[in-house]
Amino acid sequence: MKKIRQPIIAVLGHVDHGKTTLLDRIRRTNVAGKEAGGITQHIGATEVPIETVKQLAGPLIKLWKGEIKLPGLLFIDTPGHEAFTSLRARGGSLADLAVLIVDVNEGFQPQTIESIEILRKNRTPFIVAANKIDRIKGWKVEEDEPFLVNIKKQDQRAQQELETKLWELIGKFYEMGFNANRFDRVQDFTRELAIIPISAKYGIGVPELLVLIAGLSQKYLEEKLKIEVEGPARGTILEVREELGLGTTIDVIIYDGTLRKDDTIVVGGKDKAIVTKIRALLKPKPLDEIRDPRFRFDQVDEVAAAAGIKIAAPGLEEALAGSPVIAARSEEEVERAKAEILGQIQSVVISTGKVGVIVKADTLGSLEALSKELQEKSIPIRKADVGNISKTDVMEALSVKDEEPKYGVVLGFNVKVNEDAAEVAKAKGVPIFTGNIIYKLIEDYEAWVKAEEE
Ligand code: GDP
Ligand code: MG
Numbered sequence: 001m002k003k004i005r006q007p008i009i010a011v012l013g014h015v016d017h018g019k020t021t022l023l024d025r026i027r028r029t030n031v032a033g034k035e036a037g038g039i040t041q042h043i044g045a046t047e048v049p050i051e052t053v054k055q056l057a058g059p060l061i062k063l064w065k066g067e068i069k070l071p072g073l074l075f076i077d078t079p080g081h082e083a084f085t086s087l088r089a090r091g092g093s094l095a096d097l098a099v100l101i102v103d104v105n106e107g108f109q110p111q112t113i114e115s116i117e118i119l120r121k122n123r124t125p126f127i128v129a130a131n132k133i134d135r136i137k138g139w140k141v142e143e144d145e146p147f148l149v150n151i152k153k154q155d156q157r158a159q160q161e162l163e164t165k166l167w168e169l170i171g172k173f174y175e176m177g178f179n180a181n182r183f184d185r186v187q188d189f190t191r192e193l194a195i196i197p198i199s200a201k202y203g204i205g206v207p208e209l210l211v212l213i214a215g216l217s218q219k220y221l222e223e224k225l226k227i228e229v230e231g232p233a234r235g236t237i238l239e240v241r242e243e244l245g246l247g248t249t250i251d252v253i254i255y256d257g258t259l260r261k262d263d264t265i266v267v268g269g270k271d272k273a274i275v276t277k278i279r280a281l282l283k284p285k286p287l288d289e290i291r292d293p294r295f296r297f298d299q300v301d302e303v304a305a306a307a308g309i310k311i312a313a314p315g316l317e318e319a320l321a322g323s324p325v326i327a328a329r330s331e332e333e334v335e336r337a338k339a340e341i342l343g344q345i346q347s348v349v350i351s352t353g354k355v356g357v358i359v360k361a362d363t364l365g366s367l368e369a370l371s372k373e374l375q376e377k378s379i380p381i382r383k384a385d386v387g388n389i390s391k392t393d394v395m396e397a398l399s400v401k402d403e404e405p406k407y408g409v410v411l412g413f414n415v416k417v418n419e420d421a422a423e424v425a426k427a428k429g430v431p432i433f434t435g436n437i438i439y440k441l442i443e444d445y446e447a448w449v450k451a452e453e454e
Pocket of ligand 2: 019020021
């Protein structure tokens with residue numbers, strides 16, 4: 001049976017531009033709108049039922065034409081790392097649609113640009129939230145008000161200042177090849193990027209944001225969102241996590257099919273595909289029901305896409321963040337899933353033995369993105385792997401350093417440097433470059449190479 005699932009939405013943008021605040025606000029908005037069904041908290045995600053969107057929309061409903069058949073919206077929560085922009089699903093992006101958040105007072109910043117590049121590369125449709133409009137001098141705040149109502153209450157000067165700031169943004173987007181416009185002035189959403197002025201802190205403009213996400217998803221993504229709901233599940237690992245009393249678990253966003261508690265799953269591991277039986281499917285308990293932190297989860301029998309779920313199963317210690325999860329209900333399906341996952345890992349996690357740099361990243365997707373950039377710049381790679389920078393990585397870089405000093409380095413994206421690794425690196429003079437912006441990481445490395453050559 002086919003059904004239309006919730007679109008998976010990612011919120012991204014430069015640090016401190018308001019991702020977390022926006023997601024928190026969306027959660028609270030829903031608590032306020034209790035009679036409309038309210039929110040469902042998933043693992044790693046937040047679901048806004050379509051009834052809530054409709055209720056918030058009110059007269060804004062005329063912003064879209066036609067019926068909304070989506071069951072709701074599934075927002076991926078910003079995890080500790082910010083690299084989930086490059087989380088993949090079946091060769092595309094895990095996010096069906098993205099919200100790019102830009103502090104309207106600060107404008108474009110490095111991670112804004114990087115986010116746009118990743119969205120462009122993955123062909124992920126997105127809309128823009130121009131955040132923190134309440135900071136504009138003299139702005140009159142009315143919590144949770146639609147922007148189009150709120151703007152009418154502002155004096156001439158504040159309106160003009162917002163207009164100026166929006167034009168600056170529009171200019172920046174134009175430089176990057178996008179025609180952007182304030183959402184209510186957009187003629188054709190397939191050609192123009194919609195900018196919604198918001199205050200994540202006070203909820204201003206959030207109604208329009210939700211309405212637009214729902215309307216655009218319905219209009220342009222319906223085919224993509226139609227899934228065979230009874231089919232075996234497919235998902236992507238957000239995080240691999242140790243849980244008290246549960247061992248190593250994986251937090252997964254399911255984007256296709258149904259996952260059942262007696263399913264066998266195949267997931268990507270360091271250098272193999274891990275085949276394992278599910279021990280438990282876990283979802284978060286409502287906050288007010290948690291009395292003992294050891295029992296933060298409820299078990300469920302099955303979960304249908306789209307959803308965020310924690311999976312407890314044996315043998316997940318080596319699972320890779322960002323790797324696919326495929327459920328299999330027969331030997332044949334297990335074999336097919338193994339081949340597919342191995343193929344994906346082997347194209348990204350590599351050990352060439354060549355003279356080249358050591359690359360580490362937090363997820364399979366970000367490792368792939370960083371490796372591609374390096375390849376485009378003809379920087380050879382000796383080893384590319386997921387995980388923190390270890391002593392072994394430094395030792396391997398050291399062996400390269402003897403042959404070609406400029407490649408005897410470790411590049412880490414969104415990863416930590418283990419203590420012993422840092423010590424050895426310092427003692428032996430192996431440079432380690434880390435950061436959370438791919439192009440800046442490469443720039444730092446290139447600047448160092450240049451300085452060394454002089
Ligand atoms: P993130 O790094 O993108 O997740 O940004 P946060 O959501 O953590 O926000 C960074 C800071 O900006 C926090 O101190 C927020 O309270 C503040 N902030 C976020 N949105 C708004 C807004 O709409 N208005 C104002 N005045 N402050 C905001
Ligand atoms: Mg945050």
